[in-house]
Amino acid sequence: MDTINKETNENGTDEGLNKINSLEEFYAGSGILVTGATGFVGIGLLEKLMRVCPRIAAIFILIRPKTNETIEQRFKKLIDDPIFDDIKAKHPSALSRVYPMKGDVSLPDLGLSREDRNLLLEKVNVVFHAAATVIFKEPLRVAINVNTKGTARVIKLWNELKQPISFVHVSTAFSNANLHEVEEKVYTTSLKPSEVIDMCDKFDEASINQIEKKILKTYPNTYTFSKNLAEQIVASRCRDLPVAIVRPSIIGASLKEPCPGWIQGTSAFTGILLLISRGCATAIRGRKDARLDVVPVDFIVDAIISIAWHVTLHSEHEVKVYNCTSSANPFRWGQLQQLVLKHSRETPLNDTLWYPDSPIIANRYIYKVRSVILYLPAFVIDIFLRLRGSKPIMMKFLKSSYKLFTSVTYFTTNEWTFQRENCSDLARKVKMLNDSDMVKLDLGDMNWEKYIAIYLMGIRKFILKQEFQPTARQRLSRLYWIDQISKMFGIMIVLWIIFLILY
Numbered sequence: 001m002d003t004i005n006k007e008t009n010e011n012g013t014d015e016g017l018n019k020i021n022s023l024e025e026f027y028a029g030s031g032i033l034v035t036g037a038t039g040f041v042g043i044g045l046l047e048k049l050m051r052v053c054p055r056i057a058a059i060f061i062l063i064r065p066k067t068n069e070t071i072e073q074r075f076k077k078l079i080d081d082p083i084f085d086d087i088k089a090k091h092p093s094a095l096s097r098v099y100p101m102k103g104d105v106s107l108p109d110l111g112l113s114r115e116d117r118n119l120l121l122e123k124v125n126v127v128f129h130a131a132a133t134v135i136f137k138e139p140l141r142v143a144i145n146v147n148t149k150g151t152a153r154v155i156k157l158w159n160e161l162k163q164p165i166s167f168v169h170v171s172t173a174f175s176n177a178n179l180h181e182v183e184e185k186v187y188t189t190s191l192k193p194s195e196v197i198d199m200c201d202k203f204d205e206a207s208i209n210q211i212e213k214k215i216l217k218t219y220p221n222t223y224t225f226s227k228n229l230a231e232q233i234v235a236s237r238c239r240d241l242p243v244a245i246v247r248p249s250i251i252g253a254s255l256k257e258p259c260p261g262w263i264q265g266t267s268a269f270t271g272i273l274l275l276i277s278r279g280c281a282t283a284i285r286g287r288k289d290a291r292l293d294v295v296p297v298d299f300i301v302d303a304i305i306s307i308a309w310h311v312t313l314h315s316e317h318e319v320k321v322y323n324c325t326s327s328a329n330p331f332r333w334g335q336l337q338q339l340v341l342k343h344s345r346e347t348p349l350n351d352t353l354w355y356p357d358s359p360i361i362a363n364r365y366i367y368k369v370r371s372v373i374l375y376l377p378a379f380v381i382d383i384f385l386r387l388r389g390s391k392p393i394m395m396k397f398l399k400s401s402y403k404l405f406t407s408v409t410y411f412t413t414n415e416w417t418f419q420r421e422n423c424s425d426l427a428r429k430v431k432m433l434n435d436s437d438m439v440k441l442d443l444g445d446m447n448w449e450k451y452i453a454i455y456l457m458g459i460r461k462f463i464l465k466q467e468f469q470p471t472a473r474q475r476l477s478r479l480y481w482i483d484q485i486s487k488m489f490g491i492m493i494v495l496w497i498i499f500l501i502l503y
Contacts, residue, residue, distance in 0.1 A: 022435040026309045028055035030165065031123040035105055035154060036131030037061035038078055040264040041170060041251065044301040045128060047258050050087050050094040052438050058123055062103030062110065062131065075100040083258040105131045105150030110157060120157065125165040126308050129154045132170070136221040136268065136407050140212040141200045147226035149197060152233050159237070166242040166308045173249040173293065173325050173418055175228040177410070178218050183419045184321040186235040186245065191215075193229040220410035235319045244311040248300045249293035249325040249418070250411075253458040255451060256440075257298040261458025268408050269294065273452075274459055275404065276337070277344040279354030279479065280397040283370040285405055286412025288334030288360045293325045293416065295443065296451070300324055302439035303426070310426045322426065323418040329446045333360055333412055339452040348476040349460060350469050353397060355476065355483035362413070369494070371402055 020026050032049065036042040042061075049056060063071045063078075079095060087094055101120075104111035112120070131154075133146045151169060158167045176187050199211060212222065219225040231245055252270070253263040263270060275281040303324045311320050337360050344356040361367040382392035405412075427441040460466055 020309070022433050023305060023309055023430075023438060024053050024055065024435055027053040027126075029057050030125045031057050032059045033062075033120060033124045033127045033157075034059060035062045035103075035127075035129050036170070038063060038074065039130060039132075040267070040297060041248075041300060041304075042128075042130045043078065043081065043083070043264060044254070044258070044262075044297050045130065045304060046098070047083055047087065048298075048301050048305065050084075050091065050098070051258070052435075054091055054094060056097060059098045060120060060124060061098065061100055062105070062112075063100050064104040064111075065102055071100055071102045083262060086258070105153060106146045108153070110153050117157070121160055122162055124161055125163055127154065127158045127161075127164075127167045128170070128304060128308070129168065130170040130304075132227070134223060134267070136223050138222050138226075139208075140215070140222050140226075141205075141208055143222040143226035144196060144200045144229070147223070148193060148229040148233065151230040152237070155234065155237050164242075166244070166312050167238065168244050168246055168304055168308050168311070169230070169234050170304065171231050171245050171247050172224065172227050173247040173323055173416070174220075174224050174411070175231055175247065177220050177224045177414075177416075179416075180414070181417045181419070182247075182323060184323050184422045186231045186319065186321060187228065188232060189225075189228060193232050196229060221407075231321075238319050240317055241319075242312045243319050244307045245319060245321045246300070246304055246307055247321065247323045247325075247418075248303075249295055249327075251297050251300055252294045252451075253296065253455045253462075254298040255296035255454065257301075261454045261456075261461060262297070263455075263458045263462045266463060268404065270459065270463070271404050272408070273340055273455060274463065275397070275401045276340045276356055276358045277349055277352070277456060277459070278397070279352050279356045279483075281358040281401045281405065282398065283367055283405075284333075284337065284358050284360045284412060285362075285364065285367045285409050286333050286360050287362050287415075288332065288337070290333050290413065291327070291415040292331050292333045292336055293327055293418070294331065295324060295326050299440060299443060302441060303423070306426055306430050306439050306441060310429055313429070320422060322422045323420050324423060325418040325420065326443045326446065327416075327418045328420065328442070328444050329448075331446075331448050335448060336452065339449055340456065343453050343456050345476065347456075347468060348472045349464065350466050350472045350475075351464070352472065352476055352479060353394065355479040357483065360412075371398075 027049070034042055034046060037046050046059065046061065049059060063074050065071060066074065101116050102111065102113070103116070109117065129151060131150060133143060155167070158164060173182065176182050179187070200208060203211070215222070215225055219228075234243060234245055250269045251267070253261050266274065272281070272284075303322065307322055337358060341356050341358070359370070361370060378394035378398050381394045385392045423441070430436050430439060430441060460468070
C-alpha cells in the first residue's frame with residue numbers, strides 16, 4: 001500500500017490500485033480504521049480482515065468507554081469471543097496489529113485524544129464507518145447526534161488523512177423506507193441535514209418532540225430518518241472521492257463465516273424468530289405475500305471488504321451507493337413464518353414457554369383479537385407460577401412480543417424493490433481477482449429453508465447458549481394440548497362476552 005500511495009496521479013486515479021490482482025494485495029500494508037467494531041457487523045468485519053488479510057499493517061478500532069468497563073476490558077471481552085479462536089491458533093500475530101482506541105462517534109472530534117487522532121491521520125488509509133444506534137424508537141436528538149453528526153465527524157477525520165485510499169459508510173437499505181422502489185443513489189429530504197442538526201442542538205425537548213412527530217408521518221422511525229440524513233452528508237462532503245455508501249437490508253445470522261449461524265445480540269428480526277420459537281408470539285401483524293429482504297452478516301462483510309477496493313477503480317462525481325439486498329432471490333414473510341414454525345416444532349428449544357403457533361394476520365382488528373385471546377390463559381399460568389413460588393413470565397413475554405411486532409409492523413406490511421446495478425458490477429469485477437473465492441457476493445442460489453434452520457441453530461447456540469435436549473420434545477407435546485385447551489377456553493370467553501353485550 002505504501003507503493004500504491006506514491007503512485008497516485010494528479011487526476012486522483014490510483015494507478016497502483018488498477019494493477020492489484022487480489023483483495024489481499026489491496027489491503028497489504030494498509031492502515032484500517034473501523035468504527036462500531038463492537039457491533040454485529042463490526043465484529044464480523046474485524047474477524048474476516050484479520051483472518052484473510054494477514055499483511056494488513058494495523059487495524060485501529062474505536063471503542064466507546066462505559067461506566068463499569070475500561071477500553072482494555074471491552075477489547076479483551078471482544079477478542080475472547082470464540083469466533084476469534086481460529087485466528088488465535090493460526091494467525092496469532094494478527095491480534096498484535098489490532099489497536100483499540102478510546103473514541104465515541106457521539107462526541108466532538110470522536111472523543112479522541114490529540115495523540116490518537118494524529119496517529120490515525122498518519123497511519124490510516126481505509127475507513128469503515130459502521131458505528132450507529134439501531135434502536136427504532138431512539139429519541140430524535142440521540143439518533144441525529146450518533147447516526148448523522150457522528151458520520152460527519154468520521155468524514156472530517158477521513159478528509160484529514162495523510163494518505164486516504166477509500167471510505168465505506170454502512171447505512172441501511174431502509175434509509176428511504178418512504179419509497180417503494182429504491183435506486184442506488186442518495187435521496188434528499190424536505191428538511192436538510194444541517195437544519196435538523198441545528199434544531200436538535202438548539203431547540204428544547206418539547207419542540208424537538210413536535211418535529212419528531214411530523215417526521216414520523218413520513219418515516220417509520222428515527223433510525224431510518226437519521227441514516228438518510230447521514231447519507232446526504234456523505235454525498236455532499238465527499239464528491240469526486242473514493243467513497244461508498246453500503247445499504248444492507250435486514251442483517252441476519254451468518255450463513256457460513258466465521259461459522260454457520262453466528263449471531264450477536266438480539267436485533268428486531270432475531271427477536272421475532274426467538275419469540276416465535278419460544279411460543280411467545282400469539283400472532284404477527286403483516287402480509288404473508290410481502291417480500292422479506294434479509295441478508296446473512298457474512299454476505300454484508302464480504303461486500304464491505306470488496307467495496308472498499310471497487311470504489312477506488314473509477315473516479316466518479318457522485319458517491320457510489322450499493323444496495324446490498326437479497327431481492328435477486330425473493331423471500332416472503334409467509335415463508336419465514338412456516339419455516340420457523342416447522343423447525344421450532346421439529347427441534348424445539350429447551351425452554352419453550354408455549355406451543356409455537358403464530359399466524360400472520362393483515363387485518364389489525366383480527367390481529368388484536370387474536371392477541372388478546374391468549375392473554376387470559378397467560379394470566380392464569382402466571383398465577384399458577386406464583387403459587388408454585390416461581391417467577392411469573394408469560395404476561396411479560398406476551399407484552400414484549402406485542403411491543404416488538406408493533407415496532408416492526410411497517411416492515412411486515414410493506415415491501416420494497418431495490419435496484420442493484422452497482423452490486424452486480426461489484427460481483428463481476430471481483431470475479432476477475434485471483435482470490436475471488438474469498439468472498440460471496442451473490443445470494444441467487446440461497447436456500448432459504450436451510451438458512452432459517454441455521455439461523456435458529458445459531459440463536460440456540462449464541463443467544464440462548466444451550467444444547468438440544470430430547471426432553472424438549474416431551475415438553476412441546478404437553479404444551480400442544482395446553483395450547484388447544486386454552487384456545488377453546490379463550491374463544492368461549494369471547495363468545496360469552498359478545499353474548500352478554502348483544503343480549
